[in-house]
Amino acid sequence: ALGSSAQLSLTNGIVSPDGFSRSAVLAGGSFPGPLIQAQKGGEISINVVNQLVDESMPIDTSIHWHGIFQHETNWADGTAYITQCPIPANESLVYQFNPGNQTGTYWYHSHYSTQYCDGLRGPLVIYDPNDPLGSMYDVDDETTVITLADWYHDSSIELGEISTLVTPNSTVINGLGRYSGGPSSPLAVINVQQGKRYRFRIIGLSCASWFNFTIDGHEMTIIEVDGIESEPMVVDSLPVFPGQRYSVVVTANQTVGNYWIRASADLLNRTFEGGLNSAILRYEGADSGDPTTEEGPYDLEFNESLLVTLDGAAVPGTPEVGKADVNLNLIPGHIGELFNINNVSFVDPAVPILLQILSGATHASQLLPNGSVYELPPNKVIELSFPATDGLVNGAVGGPHPMHLHGHNFWVIRSAGNSSYNFDNPIMRDTVSLGTQGDNVTVRFVTDNPGPWFFHCHIDWHLHHGFAVVMAESPSDAATEQSQVVPQDWRSICPANLTGSG
Ligand code: C2O
Numbered sequence: 001a002l003g004s005s006a007q008l009s010l011t012n013g014i015v016s017p018d019g020f021s022r023s024a025v026l027a028g029g030s031f032p033g034p035l036i037q038a039q040k041g042g043e044i045s046i047n048v049v050n051q052l053v054d055e056s057m058p059i060d061t062s063i064h065w066h067g068i069f070q071h072e073t074n075w076a077d078g079t080a081y082i083t084q085c086p087i088p089a090n091e092s093l094v095y096q097f098n099p100g101n102q103t104g105t106y107w108y109h110s111h112y113s114t115q116y117c118d119g120l121r122g123p124l125v126i127y128d129p130n131d132p133l134g135s136m137y138d139v140d141d142e143t144t145v146i147t148l149a150d151w152y153h154d155s156s157i158e159l160g161e162i163s164t165l166v167t168p169n170s171t172v173i174n175g176l177g178r179y180s181g182g183p184s185s186p187l188a189v190i191n192v193q194q195g196k197r198y199r200f201r202i203i204g205l206s207c208a209s210w211f212n213f214t215i216d217g218h219e220m221t222i223i224e225v226d227g228i229e230s231e232p233m234v235v236d237s238l239p240v241f242p243g244q245r246y247s248v249v250v251t252a253n254q255t256v257g258n259y260w261i262r263a264s265a266d267l268l269n270r271t272f273e274g275g276l277n278s279a280i281l282r283y284e285g286a287d288s289g290d291p292t293t294e295e296g297p298y299d300l301e302f303n304e305s306l307l308v309t310l311d312g313a314a315v316p317g318t319p320e321v322g323k324a325d326v327n328l329n330l331i332p333g334h335i336g337e338l339f340n341i342n343n344v345s346f347v348d349p350a351v352p353i354l355l356q357i358l359s360g361a362t363h364a365s366q367l368l369p370n371g372s373v374y375e376l377p378p379n380k381v382i383e384l385s386f387p388a389t390d391g392l393v394n395g396a397v398g399g400p401h402p403m404h405l406h407g408h409n410f411w412v413i414r415s416a417g418n419s420s421y422n423f424d425n426p427i428m429r430d431t432v433s434l435g436t437q438g439d440n441v442t443v444r445f446v447t448d449n450p451g452p453w454f455f456h457c458h459i460d461w462h463l464h465h466g467f468a469v470v471m472a473e474s475p476s477d478a479a480t481e482q483s484q485v486v487p488q489d490w491r492s493i494c495p496a497n498l499t500g501s502g
Helices: 154-162 355-357 459-462 475-485 488-492
Strands: 006-017 022-027 034-037 044-050 065-066 092-097 106-108 121-127 140-150 170-173 189-190 197-204 209-217 221-225 228-235 238-240 247-251 258-267 279-283 326-329 333-334 340-343 371-376 379-385 402-405 410-414 431-433 443-447 451-457 468-473
Touching: 034 044, 044 065, 044 431, 065 092, 092 488, 106 247, 121 140, 121 197, 140 258, 154 459, 170 258, 197 209, 197 238, 197 371, 209 459, 221 443, 355 451, 355 468, 355 475, 355 488, 402 443, 431 443, 451 459
Parallel strands: 006 044, 034 121, 140 197, 189 279, 326 379, 371 468
Antiparallel strands: 006 022, 044 092, 065 106, 106 121, 140 170, 197 247, 209 238, 209 258, 221 228, 221 247, 258 279, 333 340, 379 443, 402 431, 402 451, 410 443, 451 468
16 A cells, blocks of 8 residues: 555556456556555645556556545646646656545546556545544444456557447456456455454446445445445445445454355446456455355345435535526437537547636636536535436436546435435435436535536546536636646646647
8 A cells, every 4th residue: 555645656567357468557566556545634645657658558647536625736636638738658747635624435547538447546545533433433444445346358549449338348356356258367355353343445446337236144334425424324235336435334243254245247237247246255264265155135225315424414505406506407418429418528628627727718618628618606506417308318328327526525415216305414425326217316516616627427438438527616716726836747747839838
């Protein structure tokens, strides 16, 4: 693991997470990248050094710290063409930011083209020495991280050109898995001791698949959702969409032995073969063989609409649909190979949006790309609604779509699969599934963080094909604020014609 002040070198290397060898993009030499550990309130400073050479994959880069608000450090959000120029090969950039009060489970990944599908992704945990008092957080061990990812045997450049509907070759848990027809490659093992209580941090690092996560014979108590402490909810299965995180408490209260941990991948209604998407929960004293445990039964069903933020904060603004200060309908669509939102398919601008803002463009009408930038006023309540208009949106084409907002959490006032609204105590999170046909997911957030923030489907192939918009939050405040703080390196990685430095 890395500390909060570290160098993260990006290199190409051959890996075989599922028994198939391929060249990949590695952070810190491994797949997934090393765990970055930080403490609440502490500064994080990561020197990203781009040593990529393999041109069969994207070679420029940009690293995003998923879920971190980047309050006053929009420039460090790491989104290529939104908040920065890509970092060219042989260059580096120090990302320096303070997550303030944020704690819990996050991750980092490339936000340049589809590069994270080639491997550039890893976990980030912010520990709180004073986790909320109360029995749920009183665990014997909170260090276990379980990453769930899809894995591909071809380079993301090839896959990204083929189509928006790309099928992974395998599921890897903590970077290990097996593909259909492949060798019996080693699986990840999570070690526990009988009688102890564990906090497992589960992270969806996926490019496309979402997972139904289960542990044979064990219940899980959800205590954290995307960095937000939640009222305990006991489940025996947990849907994890790309970008989402949960902490669960698991008590090792079964007979000493081996138990399957399963992450059944679901993608466009194509389910992978069972048994390949597995890791092993191993009690101390058990043999080192594969588990023989049976799946299910599942009767403690997950229900997103019943998740409650621990501090129970009510939703800001008038508790009625469409009665926020700003109400936006964002209607997903799909034409040919391209996705769009409100009929506009996102394309990267030549000049990163923050750079445009620093150069004096402060209105949506001036900011490129045309039609993809929504200008939002400061200190207002924004409601985003995703109405299902016909069979081709929200569900049918490649859904359910996990939508992620940078720079914020939002209150999920209507979640997928639920017909009623909750203004009293809904969960806050940063990535929400739009569900399937007939759902109308609705969220609210407050514009308390000036800057251009990307808002997109976290299925990376969909983002690559235009499923994104930019929330340009108080651009003139962002210009004033960021002009004071952008480091010299942030400018100098840009082509000279963009920055006027030469
Ligand atoms: Cu996790 Cu815009 O990303």
